[in-house]
Amino acid sequence: MTDNLELSHQQQRAFQPQKLSAPRNFMIPAVVANRPLPMVLEIGAGKGKHALSFARQSPDKHLIAIERTRNKFDAFTKLAEQQKLSNLSAIHADAIAWIVHAIAPNSIERIFILYPNPEQHNPNQQWLNMPFFEFLLSRLQVGGEVILATNIEAYIDNAERQANEVWRLPNTRHQVASDSQRTHFEVKYLARGETCWQLTLRKPEGYKTRFDN
Numbered sequence: 001m002t003d004n005l006e007l008s009h010q011q012q013r014a015f016q017p018q019k020l021s022a023p024r025n026f027m028i029p030a031v032v033a034n035r036p037l038p039m040v041l042e043i044g045a046g047k048g049k050h051a052l053s054f055a056r057q058s059p060d061k062h063l064i065a066i067e068r069t070r071n072k073f074d075a076f077t078k079l080a081e082q083q084k085l086s087n088l089s090a091i092h093a094d095a096i097a098w099i100v101h102a103i104a105p106n107s108i109e110r111i112f113i114l115y116p117n118p119e120q121h122n123p124n125q126q127w128l129n130m131p132f133f134e135f136l137l138s139r140l141q142v143g144g145e146v147i148l149a150t151n152i153e154a155y156i157d158n159a160e161r162q163a164n165e166v167w168r169l170p171n172t173r174h175q176v177a178s179d180s181q182r183t184h185f186e187v188k189y190l191a192r193g194e195t196c197w198q199l200t201l202r203k204p205e206g207y208k209t210r211f212d213n
């Protein structure tokens with residue numbers, strides 16, 4: 001990585017993880033501490049449609065799926081308990097505080113952020129605009145990916161610009177297939193005939209953040 005690349009996001013206001021208390025009833029699942037399988041994160045899992053099918057189809061990965069809204073999380077855990085998937089941890093928490101307290105640097109293979117809240121009136125809450133995104137990148141392994149999907153064109157345009165100009169991450173953008181059914185929101189948007197986009201970001205060798213240690 002060039003000095004320019006490091007400077008680009010390191011000129012931004014730094015995230016302050018020390019200011020965040022652990023979520024209520026916080027505990028780290030044994031699998032996060034022991035890491036018997038490569039770990040994958042999902043942020044804002046909703047009712048868990050994607051989390052459940054990903055865990056079923058990828059028995060060689062452990063998925064930690066985080067959702068903060070109580071009623072969605074309850075629907076998710078009900079199904080997760082019925083399906084007894086030992087490679088899925090469903091977490092009811094704010095993902096930012098939970099990740100800060102539970103996840104070690106350089107430990108996650110892939111991060112899914114599927115149809116995040118659009119935050120059109122509060123763009124500083126969009127994931128790639130947040131200082132927290134640098135912390136999140138520190139948790140990703142080299143070669144690891146962040147997969148972001150949205151139906152909001154302005155959201156994906158901004159995310160792509162931030163990926164190139166601030167985070168300087170190699171990335172690819174594509175349109176989600178019209179028959180894709182990964183999440184409840186994806187099903188809803190595609191059924192309405194809307195276009196959905198996906199941006200895949202990759203953490204390259206030598207990438208540095210202020211939270212690597």
Ligand SMILES: C[S@@+](CC[C@H](N)C(=O)[O-])C[C@H]1O[C@@H](n2cnc3c(N)ncnc32)[C@H](O)[C@@H]1O
Pocket residue numbers: 043044045046047066067068069072093094095096114115116117183184185186
């Ligand atoms: C638009 S919904 C999409 C849900 C699901 N991914 C889908 O596509 O069907 C966005 C979800 O992200 C959750 N969420 C937003 N910010 C979060 C955070 N900081 N931590 C955990 N969940 C969050 C919300 O509660 C909501 O359920």
